[in-house]
Amino acid sequence: MTDAKVAAARPLTAKARIARMYRDGKLTTILLFLPPALLLFTLFVVTPILNAAHLSLYRWSGFGEVTDYVGLKNYSTLFAHSIFHQSMWNSVKIILASILLQIPLALGLALLIYRKTPTNTLFRLVFLAPYILAEIASGLIWSFMFDGDYGVSAQVASALSMPSFYILADKQFAFLAIITVIVWKYFGFHMMIFIAALQSVPGELLEAASLDCRKSWQIVAFVKLPLISHAIKLSVFFSIIGSLQVFDIIIPLTNGGPSNSTHSIVSYLYTFGLTRLNVGYGSAVGVALFLFCVFTALTYKRLVIREGKSA
Amino acid sequence: MATVQFKNVNKCFGATEVIPDISLNIPHGSFTVFVGPSGCGKSTLLRMVAGLEEVSAGSIAIDQQDVTFVRPVDRGVAMVFQSYALYPHMNVEQNIGFGLKMAKVPADEVKRRVHAAAETLQLDQLLKRKPGELSGGQRQRVAIGRAIVREPKVFLFDEPLSNLDAALRTQMRIELAQLHKRLGATMIYVTHDQVEAMTLADQIVVLNKGRIEQVGSPMELYLNPRTLFVAGFIGSPKMNLINGATAGRFDAHTLGIRPEHIDICHDAGQWQGKVIISEQLGSDTYLHLDVPGAGNIIARAPGDASFTAGQQVGLAPRNDCLHRFDAQGQALE
Ligand SMILES: Nc1ncnc2c1ncn2[C@@H]1O[C@H](COP(=O)(O)OP(=O)(O)OP(=O)(O)O)[C@@H](O)[C@H]1O
Numbered sequence: 305m306t307d308a309k310v311a312a313a314r315p316l317t318a319k320a321r322i323a324r325m326y327r328d329g330k331l332t333t334i335l336l337f338l339p340p341a342l343l344l345f346t347l348f349v350v351t352p353i354l355n356a357a358h359l360s361l362y363r364w365s366g367f368g369e370v371t372d373y374v375g376l377k378n379y380s381t382l383f384a385h386s387i388f389h390q391s392m393w394n395s396v397k398i399i400l401a402s403i404l405l406q407i408p409l410a411l412g413l414a415l416l417i418y419r420k421t422p423t424n425t426l427f428r429l430v431f432l433a434p435y436i437l438a439e440i441a442s443g444l445i446w447s448f449m450f451d452g453d454y455g456v457s458a459q460v461a462s463a464l465s466m467p468s469f470y471i472l473a474d475k476q477f478a479f480l481a482i483i484t485v486i487v488w489k490y491f492g493f494h495m496m497i498f499i500a501a502l503q504s505v506p507g508e509l510l511e512a513a514s515l516d517c518r519k520s521w522q523i524v525a526f527v528k529l530p531l532i533s534h535a536i537k538l539s540v541f542f543s544i545i546g547s548l549q550v551f552d553i554i555i556p557l558t559n560g561g562p563s564n565s566t567h568s569i570v571s572y573l574y575t576f577g578l579t580r581l582n583v584g585y586g587s588a589v590g591v592a593l594f595l596f597c598v599f600t601a602l603t604y605k606r607l608v609i610r611e612g613k614s615a
Numbered sequence: 616m617a618t619v620q621f622k623n624v625n626k627c628f629g630a631t632e633v634i635p636d637i638s639l640n641i642p643h644g645s646f647t648v649f650v651g652p653s654g655c656g657k658s659t660l661l662r663m664v665a666g667l668e669e670v671s672a673g674s675i676a677i678d679q680q681d682v683t684f685v686r687p688v689d690r691g692v693a694m695v696f697q698s699y700a701l702y703p704h705m706n707v708e709q710n711i712g713f714g715l716k717m718a719k720v721p722a723d724e725v726k727r728r729v730h731a732a733a734e735t736l737q738l739d740q741l742l743k744r745k746p747g748e749l750s751g752g753q754r755q756r757v758a759i760g761r762a763i764v765r766e767p768k769v770f771l772f773d774e775p776l777s778n779l780d781a782a783l784r785t786q787m788r789i790e791l792a793q794l795h796k797r798l799g800a801t802m803i804y805v806t807h808d809q810v811e812a813m814t815l816a817d818q819i820v821v822l823n824k825g826r827i828e829q830v831g832s833p834m835e836l837y838l839n840p841r842t843l844f845v846a847g848f849i850g851s852p853k854m855n856l857i858n859g860a861t862a863g864r865f866d867a868h869t870l871g872i873r874p875e876h877i878d879i880c881h882d883a884g885q886w887q888g889k890v891i892i893s894e895q896l897g898s899d900t901y902l903h904l905d906v907p908g909a910g911n912i913i914a915r916a917p918g919d920a921s922f923t924a925g926q927q928v929g930l931a932p933r934n935d936c937l938h939r940f941d942a943q944g945q946a947l948e
């Protein structure tokens with residue numbers, strides 16, 4: 305619809321465009337509002353990243369002068385470190401679990417309780433509760449659940465007269481337990497996004513669908529889901545970025561163990577960079593994580609969100 | 616035969632009773648129009664036929680079969696919504712064919728029927744467009760196309776033209792009338808525009824506060840309104856309604872006379888009136904008059920007649936066109 309406008313606007317030179325922006329007051333707006341935002345962004349985002357990139361080239365404990373230049377050695381150590389590989393792989397597993405378990409779960413529940421009724425409001429509150437809880441608190445709650453000596457799992461084991469088991473100390477199950485907690489913690493958030501989207505679907509459209517569709521799954525698959533596809537795409541995006549940054553669930557549950565098998569990228573950074581006073585190395589992890597996030601975000605945006613094509 | 620029957624239908628939303636008790640027959644192949652003021656229950660009645668709204672008591676039958684508890688999709692009805700309700704993520708072709716696809720009609724059959732409908736509605740050039748890229752009138756046609764392809768027993772329209780501009784509305788009105796003639800299907804049409812009601816309907820149902828005031832052909836309602844409400848609702852400009860002594864002289868509580876049934880004579884007529892304002896529409900001139908003993912009266916004069924405000928004229932109501940009503944608003948014979 306705006307094709308003609310775009311075509312007409314293209315030949316404008318930069319100078320003419322600025323002149324036009326000056327005339328309609330846009331230039332003033334930009335000059336007035338851009339600097340504060342730019343300043344904050346520079347101060348709190350750009351500077352730390354550049355700082356980290358700089359530090360990642362040094363061996364530095366966090367104290368004293370930054371003098372011990374080591375070039376890309378931190379990076380080569382990082383990429384050769386098997387625990388880093390494991391933590392990357394763990395992050396990928398968290399992403400997959402988020403997309404394949406959490407989002408379908410959130411979507412299913414949203415479809416069940418998106419209508420405005422008193423019972424639904426109650427369910428919504430219950431399902432959202434884990435998300436409202438602080439991460440550390442949920443970590444502690446679940447570490448009690450999983451505790452093989454005094455926790456809920458101990459009670460279950462004794463009730464079934466089985467030997468007590470220590471899920472979080474088991475190399476096979478510890479990470480599964482973490483994934484469970486992550487899904488439990490964040491599905492409510494995605495559910496709320498879906499509920500909001502479903503509520504904005506016009507009622508007449510669903511009525512039209514109820515005249516067209518024989519089965520209720522047909523309405524879901526062909527009308528409801530396509531109409532909230534933008535919300536689903538956004539949710540997946542949040543899931544991916546969130547998964548890459550998981551940290552404060554892992555620390556209280558396993559602290560990365562047993563034998564460093566349950567680290568995420570961030571808990572790896574924290575353990576090997578900060579607690580071991582190897583800030584240069586930690587910075588290298590941070591830079592790698594940053595690049596990974598940017599790459600993922602851009603790829604996702606290009607492949608899935610595609611401006612104008614969605615909606 | 617696709618008749619629609621309401622039997623003692625009652626509808627309540629919570630504690631508010633919207634439709635107390637309606638019984639109505641809609642014959643096969645008729646174009647029935649529900650008219651009435653806003654909030655009188657027209658849409659509710661239509662939506663109950665579609666199954667989008669449950670009846671609180673009574674029953675509805677389509678094609679002699681009780682459908683009161685049948686799901687909307689199984690009732691054999693198609694509905695055109697006021698907002699069109701087109702699926703924004705589907706193009707015109709998919710929108711029109713969606714119901715058939717869901718009913719597992721073979722793909723080539725769907726295609727054939729969609730293209731046939733598109734041709735009837737002059738949509739063949741637009742099949743690949745999304746609803747967002749269509750004009751209001753085109754969207755309306757897609758919505759109608761979506762109804763046609765399903766070959767329903769009953770078409771339901773809820774104020775389908777109210778979002779269109781005047782010119783397009785007239786055009787679509789004619790197209791709808793032609794469509795009805797061609798398909799011969801039963802159609803129920805809700806509007807509060809009485810021009811649409813008069814021109815499209817072969818049966819008008821006038822509703823007021825959830826009750827049927829009168830059912831009949833447009834001319835029947837125009838010539839013989841059985842209640843004061845119908846008399847005031849049908850016809851444009853409205854029928855003049857006169858109370859008091861003037862009505863009393865005709866043994867009525869209220870006397871009704873249409874503007875077109877008052878002749879204007881320059882000498883003394885039955886009534887004397889002073890022109891307040893004269894509206895010249897080209898084809899007709901409507902005089903708003905102040906008549907002592909009768910109040911404000913509208914009378915129709917030929918289009919080329921010219922009057923000035925303040926002018927005194929004589930009025931001669933045609934005595935065979937008078938409508939008399941009692942204190943309860945019922946017509947007197
Ligand atoms: N879902 C609902 N809940 C409660 N009351 C409702 C509901 N739908 C309609 N009503 C009420 O029922 C009455 C009839 O509504 P309806 O929509 O049938 O009117 P209508 O004749 O179609 O009016 P309009 O010409 O304005 O569309 C109104 O008083 C309305 O407030």
Ligand SMILES: [Mg+2]
Binds near residue numbers: 658659
């Ligand atoms: Mg209505």
